[in-house]
Amino acid sequence: MHRGIATVSLSGRLADKLDAAAAAGFDGIELFDNDLVSSDLSPADVARRCAGLGLSIDLFQPVRDVEGVPPERFDAVLRRFAAKLDVMAGLGATTVLCCSTVAADAVDDVDLSAEQLARLGDLAHDAGVTIAFEALAWGRHVNRVGRSWDVVRRADHPAVTLAVDTFHMLSRGDDGSALEDVPGERIGFLQVADAPALDMDVLEWSRHFRCFPGQGTLDVTGVVAATLEAGYRGPLSLEVFSDVVREADPRVTARDAMRSLIFLEDQLAARLDGPAASVVAAAPAPAPRTDAAFVELSAADDDPSDLLTGLGFAVVGRHRTKHVTWWSQGDAHVVVNHEPVPTTLSGAATAIGVVAPPVASVAARAEALLWPALARTRGDGEARLPGLTAPSGVHVFVSAEPGAPDDWHADFEPVDGTPDASTWLGLDHVGVAVPADVLNEEVSFHRTLLGLEPGAVEEFMEPQGRLRSRALRPSSGDLRVVLNVADTAGPDRPRGITQLAFACTDLRAESVRLREAGVALMPVPDNYYVDVAARFGLDDATVADLRDHGLLYDRSGSGELLHLYTPVLGTGFYVELLERRGGYDGYGQADTHVRLAMQSRA
Numbered sequence: 001m002h003r004g005i006a007t008v009s010l011s012g013r014l015a016d017k018l019d020a021a022a023a024a025g026f027d028g029i030e031l032f033d034n035d036l037v038s039s040d041l042s043p044a045d046v047a048r049r050c051a052g053l054g055l056s057i058d059l060f061q062p063v064r065d066v067e068g069v070p071p072e073r074f075d076a077v078l079r080r081f082a083a084k085l086d087v088m089a090g091l092g093a094t095t096v097l098c099c100s101t102v103a104a105d106a107v108d109d110v111d112l113s114a115e116q117l118a119r120l121g122d123l124a125h126d127a128g129v130t131i132a133f134e135a136l137a138w139g140r141h142v143n144r145v146g147r148s149w150d151v152v153r154r155a156d157h158p159a160v161t162l163a164v165d166t167f168h169m170l171s172r173g174d175d176g177s178a179l180e181d182v183p184g185e186r187i188g189f190l191q192v193a194d195a196p197a198l199d200m201d202v203l204e205w206s207r208h209f210r211c212f213p214g215q216g217t218l219d220v221t222g223v224v225a226a227t228l229e230a231g232y233r234g235p236l237s238l239e240v241f242s243d244v245v246r247e248a249d250p251r252v253t254a255r256d257a258m259r260s261l262i263f264l265e266d267q268l269a270a271r272l273d274g275p276a277a278s279v280v281a282a283a284p285a286p287a288p289r290t291d292a293a294f295v296e297l298s299a300a301d302d303d304p305s306d307l308l309t310g311l312g313f314a315v316v317g318r319h320r321t322k323h324v325t326w327w328s329q330g331d332a333h334v335v336v337n338h339e340p341v342p343t344t345l346s347g348a349a350t351a352i353g354v355v356a357p358p359v360a361s362v363a364a365r366a367e368a369l370l371w372p373a374l375a376r377t378r379g380d381g382e383a384r385l386p387g388l389t390a391p392s393g394v395h396v397f398v399s400a401e402p403g404a405p406d407d408w409h410a411d412f413e414p415v416d417g418t419p420d421a422s423t424w425l426g427l428d429h430v431g432v433a434v435p436a437d438v439l440n441e442e443v444s445f446h447r448t449l450l451g452l453e454p455g456a457v458e459e460f461m462e463p464q465g466r467l468r469s470r471a472l473r474p475s476s477g478d479l480r481v482v483l484n485v486a487d488t489a490g491p492d493r494p495r496g497i498t499q500l501a502f503a504c505t506d507l508r509a510e511s512v513r514l515r516e517a518g519v520a521l522m523p524v525p526d527n528y529y530v531d532v533a534a535r536f537g538l539d540d541a542t543v544a545d546l547r548d549h550g551l552l553y554d555r556s557g558s559g560e561l562l563h564l565y566t567p568v569l570g571t572g573f574y575v576e577l578l579e580r581r582g583g584y585d586g587y588g589q590a591d592t593h594v595r596l597a598m599q600s601r602a
Contacts, residue, residue, distance in 0.1 A: 001236050001265060001279050001280055001281075002027045002028060002056075002058070002234070002235040002236065003025075003026050003027050003028075003235070003236060003237075003258070003261050004026060004027060004028040004029060004030060004056075004058045004059075004235040004236065004237035004238070005021050005024075005026050005029060005030070005237060005238045005239075005254065005257050006029070006030035006032060006059075006061070006191070006237060006238060006239040006240075007021075007029055007030065007031055007032045007035045008030075008032040008034075008035065008239065008241060009238055009239060009240040009241070009245055009253070009257060010245065010250040010253050010254060011245060011246055011247060011248060011249070011250050011253065012250045013035075013038075013039065014035045014036065014038075014039040014041060014046070015039070015041065015049070016250050017029075017035065017250055018046075018049055018050060018053055018055065019053070019250075019251075020250035020251045020253070020254040021053075021055060021254050022053035022054060022055055023251055023254065023255075024251070024254035024255045024257065024258040025258055026055065026254070026257075026258065027054075027055070027056060027235070028055055028056035028057065028058040028235055028237070029050065029055055029056075029057060029058065030058060030059040030060075030061050030097075030191075030237055030239060031046070031057050031059070031060050031061070031091065031093065032061060032062075033060070033061065033062065033063075033084075036087070036091075042090065043087050043088075043089075043090025043091045044090045044091075046091060047090065047091050047092045057091050057092060057093040058093075058095065058189075058234075058235045058237060059093065059095050059096070059097055059132070059189055059235075059237065060084070060087070060088050060091060060093045060095070060096045060097070061096070061097035062097045062098065062099045062134070063080075063081060063084055063096055063097065063098045063099070064098075064099050064101075064102070065077075065099075065101045065102065065103050065106075066080075066081060066098050066101070066116065066117070066120060067098070067100065067101055067112075067113040067114075067116045067117050067133075067142070067151065068100075068101040068103075068106040068107045068108070068109065068112060068113045068116070068140065068141055068142065069101065069103075069106070069107070069116060070105060070107060071112075074116060074119075077116070077120075078119065078120070078123065081120055081123060082123055084096065085123060085124065085127040085129060088127070088129055089127065093129075094128060094129055094130060095129065095130050095131075095132055095188060095189055096124065096129055096130070096131055096132070097132050097134055097163055097189065098117070098120070098131050098132070098133050098134065099134050099136050099139070100133070100134065100135050100136050100139035100140070100141070100142035100143065100148060101139060101140050101141070101142070102136060102138060102139055102140050103140060104140070106140040106141055107141075108140075108141040110147070110150055110151055110154060111154060113141075113142065113151045114151050114152075114153075114154035114155040114156075115155070117131065117133060117151060117152070117155040117157070117160050118155040118156070118157045118160065120160070121155060121157035121158075121159040121160040122157075122159075124159040124160075125157075125158065125159040129159065130159050130160075130161055130188050131159055131160045131161065131188070132161050132162065132163035132188035132189040133148055133151060133152050133160060133161070133162060133163055133188075134148065134163035134165055134168065134191075135147060135148035135165075135168055136168060137167070137168040137171045137172050137202045137203075137206065138202050138203045138206075143168075143172060144172055144174060144178075145162075145164065145168070145169050145174055145178050145179070146174070146178055148162060148163075149162050149181075149182055152186065153186075161186055161187060161188025161189075162182060162186055162187050162188060163187075163188055163189045163190075163191065164179065164187055164189070164190050164191070164223070164227050164232075165190075165191040165192075165193070165239070166191070166192050166193055166194070166218065166220045166223045166224065167191075167193040167194075167195060167206060167210055167218070167239075168206075169223055170195075170218040170219060170220070170223065171195070171202050171205060171206065171218075172202070175219060175222055175223065175226075176219075176222040176223045176225060176226025176227075177226070179223075179226045179227060179230055180226075182230055183230065183231065184227075184228075184230040184231020184232040184233070185231060187227060187230060187231075187232040187234070188234070189234060189235070189237070190224065190227050190232060190234060190235065190236055190237065191237055191238075191239040192213060192220060192224060192236060192237065192238050192239070192261075192264070193210040193211070193212070193213075193220075193238065193239055193240045193241075194210070194211050194212060194213045194214065194215055194216030194217075194218050194220050194260075195209050195210050195211060195216040195217075195218055196209060196211070196215075196216045196217055196454075196456070196457050196470075197216075197217045197218075197456055197457075198457070206241060209242055210239075210240045210241050210242050211240060211242060211244075211440045212238060212240055212256060212257050212259075212260035212440070212444065213238075213260045213261070213263060213264040213267075214260050214263045214264070214443075214444050214447050214448050215260065215440040215441075215443045215444045215447075215454075216454075217454065217456070220264065221264065221267045221268060221271060224236065224264065224268060225268055225271050225272055225276070228268070228272065228276040228279060228280075229272070229274075229276045233279060236261065236264075238257050238260070238261065240257070242440075244436070244437050244439075244440060247437060248437055255370060256440075256441050256444065258370065259369050259370045259371075259444065259448065260444060260448075262283060262368060262369055262370070263283070263369060263444070263447075263448040265280040265281055265282070265283075266280075266281075266282050266283040266448075268280040269281060269282035270282065283365050283368040283369060284361050284362075284364040284365040284368055285361055285365070286356075286361075286362070286365055286449070286450070286451045287356035287357060287358070287361070287362050287450070287451065287477075288476060289355075289356070289357075289474070289476040289477040290354055290355070290356045290450045290451055290452065290474040290476070290477035290479045291354065291355040291356075291477045291478050291479055292352070292353075292354060292355075292426065292427040292429075292430075292478055292479045292480075293333065293352075293353035293354055293355045293397075293399050293408060294326075294333040294334060294335050294352070294353040294408070294427070295333075295334050295335075295349055295351070295352055295353070295427060295430065295497070295500055296334075296335045296336075296337055296349070296350055296351035296352070296353065296395070296397075297334060297335070297336050297337070297348045297349055297350070297571070298336075298337050298341045298343070298348050298349075298350050299336050299337060299338045299348075300337075300338070300339070300340050300341055301348070302348060302570060302571060303336075303338075304336060304348055304571055305336070307519075307569065307571065308327050308334060308336070310514070310517045310518055310519040311329060311514070311517075311519060311575065312329045312420070312422065312424070312513065312514075312517070313327040313328060313329040313332075313334060314327065314328060314329070314420070315327055315415050316328040316412075316414065316415055317409075317412030317413060317414055317415055318412060318413050318415060319411055319412055319413075320379065320381075320382065320411055320412065320413055321379035321382065321411075322337075322339060322379075323337075323338040323339050324336065324337050324338065324339070325338070326409075326412045329422050329424045329502075330422030330423065330424030330425065330426070330504075331422075331424060331425050331426040332422075332424045332425070332426050332427055332502045333353075333426075333427075335353070337350070343393060343496075344393040344495065344496075345392075345393050345394065345495055345496030345497070345572075346433075346494045346495045346496055346572050347494065347496055347497060347498060347571055347572020347573050348571040348572055348573070349430075349496065349497035349498075349500065349571070349572070349573050350394070350395060350496070350497070351387075351394060351395035351396065351397060352394065352395075352396055352397070352430055352497070353385075353396075353397045353398075353399055353408055354396060354397070354398055354399065354450065354479055355399050355400070355401055355402075355477075356398050356399075356450060356477075357400045357401050357404065358400070359384050359385075359386060359398050359399065359400050359406045360384070362386070362398050362449070362450075363384075363386040363398065365449060366386070366388050366449055369448050369449060371388050371389075371445060371448075371449055372388065372389050373386065373387065373388060373389075374386075374387030374388060374389050374395055382411050383399065383400070383405075383406040383407060383408055383410055383411050384406040385397050385398065385399055385406065385408055385411070386398050388449070390432075390442060390445045390446070391434070391438045391441040391442045391444075391445055392432055392433075392434045392438060392442050392483075392495065392496060393495060393496055394432055394496055394497055396450075422504075423504045423505040423506045423509065423510065424502055424503070424504045424510075425502075425503040425504060425505065426478070426502065426503060427500070427501070427502060427503075428480065428501045428502060428503040428576075428578060428580075429471075429480035429481065429482055429499075429501045429587070430480075430481055430482070430497055430499060430500060430501065431482045431483075431484055431497070431498050431499025431501070432481060432482070432483050432484065432496065432497055432498070433484050433485075433486065433493070433494040433495055433496060433497075433498045434483055434484070434485060434495070435485070435493070435495065436485045436487065439468075439470070439483060439485050442483055443470065443472065443483065446472050446481055447472065450474065450479070451474045451475065451476075451477075452472035452473055452474050452479065452481060453472060453473065453474070453475060454470055454471075454472045455470060455471045455472065455473075456470070457469070457470050458470070458589060460589075460592045460593055460596060461593060461596075462486065462596045462597075462600065463596065463597055463600045463601075464600070465486060465487050466486075466487040467484055467485070467486050467487070467592075467596065468484070468485045468487065469482055469483065469484050469485075469589075469592075470482070470483045471483075471587060482499070482587065484498070494572060496572075497573055498568075498572065498573050498574070499573060499574055499575075499576060500573055500574075500575050500576070501575075501576040501577075501578060502575070502576070502577055502578070503577075503578055503579070503580060504577055504578070504579055505579065506579070507549075507551060507562045507563070507564065507577060507578065507579035508545070508549050508551070508562075510577055511549040511550060511551065511564055511577075512549070514577075519566065520566055520567055520569075521550055521564055521565070521566055521567075522550075522564070522565040522566060522567050522574075522595065522598050522599065523550065523598060524547075524550050524551075524552060524594065524598070525594070525598070526547070528552070528591075528594050529543050529546060529547050532546070532552075532553050535590075536553070536555050538553070546562075549564075550564055551563065551564055552564065552565075552588060552591045552594065552595075553591075554584070554586065554588045554589075554590055554591060555584075556584055556585070556586055557582075557583075558582045558583065559580070559581060559582040559583045559584030559585065560580075560581040560582055560584055561578060561579070561580055561581070561584045561586065561588050562578065562579040562581070563576055563577065563578035563579070563588050563591070564576070564577055564578075565577075565595055565598075565599070567598075567599055568599050574599065
């Protein structure tokens with residue numbers, strides 16, 4: 001498939017954008033008119049530069065407010081459009097995007113819109129150009145793809161085609177079925193963008209929060225599949241507006257964009273059959289299941305042994321060739337690395353291990369999706385354990401299932417002694433702090449590589465700012481990752497793993513044991529217990545028990561959550577211990593503001 005990207009999706013000046021698109025391996029570009037107007041390159045210069053970089057100019061965009069125009073003003077539209085056709089001649093571009101009118105005085109008359117597009121089509125035809133007509137989601141009268149197709153159909157002009165834009169369709173509630181009656185040869189261009197689910201003005205949503213496929217929650221794959229099944233075989237082009245891409249390095253954005261198209265094609269390959277399937281390529285298969293295995297802590301600056309001992313962990317193994325120890329507390333596992341660990345993270349938790357077989361396929365998938373491998377030494381007979389670096393800087397090590405070749409456990413020599421019986425069930429989830437400009441890319445890493453599906457964005461008020469959270473989990477497996485963006489002032493924002501959440505079966509007993517072991521636990525204000533009693537109708541004895549043990553409580557349906565926290569520790573992370581009951585599946589979000597306030601105080 002011909003892969004393209006709009007220059008508006010990259011930061012910098014036009015020359016920078018072209019270089020970045022070519023370096024990432026794109027086949028073509030959509031040239032945004034504003035980028036050309038503000039450039040000192042002539043149209044002919046741009047054409048030569050693109051040719052030298054191996055880029056085609058697939059689309060000149062956009063020409064606005066050209067239909068539904070009051071008739072007395074349409075001659076001015078014709079003059080403006082003719083001038084843009086002259087520019088296109090210099091560029092050598094043959095498709096122009098025309099957007100539906102947003103003007104307040106636009107005429108609500110589909111036949112007038114069709115007539116005006118047909119007149120523009122006459123000029124375009126004479127210039128060897130095709131119009132792709134797009135329904136902007138905020139268009140005055142034409143704001144749904146069904147209406148824009150009606151205009152194109154009535155115009156009945158060979159130079160007037162339909163533009164399909166996944167964001168404009170999905171943000172208005174349409175899906176791929178809206179294209180059922182559109183012949184593929186009448187679709188002139190396909191623009192692709194994803195977005196998180198947000199309840200806000202669609203224009204603001206579009207301009208500030210679009211993202212690349214795999215980073216949002218819209219059914220981009222469904223619309224693209226419907227377009228290809230209709231018979232469209234033109235470029236698949238990314239058009240993303242957001243505050244992030246306006247500021248990011250264009251080379252980083254272009255690589256992320258290419259990665260998203262590879263992922264989209266992979267999704268399409270699993271969905272399409274027949275002739276449409278032949279135009280997309282599948283990446284190596286993802287793991288059918290992804291489970292949490294361990295967390296790695298660095299002991300290079302501060303040995304966490306006292307903390308782990310207080311939490312009830314004990315050393316159960318030593319690495320065969322490296323200065324690394326394996327600690328266990330029931331089914332919860334931590335490895336402590338005493339060797340230097342190059343890192344940009346702010347805490348001691350530097351990596352997570354996941355069980356995601358087959359290991360070789362996951363490593364090959366990472367390479368196909370352009371995710372960087374972590375350079376590491378591997379001794380004879382050691383597990384393959386490929387390491388990958390997430391955009392946040394967190395390292396992810398991929399292991400086979402227990403007992404299989406490439407199982408991480410096999411790299412450790414057992415230590416004499418049996419750990420005490422434990423009620424700990426394992427790692428429930430990790431919290432990862434990421435900068436705002438890395439969030440979408442971090443979502444893409446976990447989704448495209450490990451098959452984790454992102455949930456909705458949630459917001460919490462901090463004493464000095466705002467916290468945005470997004471939880472991800474696989475369709476099969478127990479790995480849970482919560483990504484957090486802190487919109488707070490100051491240069492000392494954490495980056496990397498900031499929360500280790502472990503599950504257990506008897507939190508009350510663990511609360512007593514931890515206090516006896518001298519582990520500092522986060523105090524809970526008495527006002528919280530007054531509130532939680534009122535919210536859930538808890539009896540006095542239950543509330544007293546929660547207070548005595550310093551536990552927080554949440555309920556959803558028939559499920560209940562008990563949980564407690566440590567303060568933020570000198571290791572740069574805090575520990576949560578939780579007990580899920582009755583199928584409770586959340587994270588105690590209603591208690592987050594209490595945690596943020598108490599940890600901030602500490």
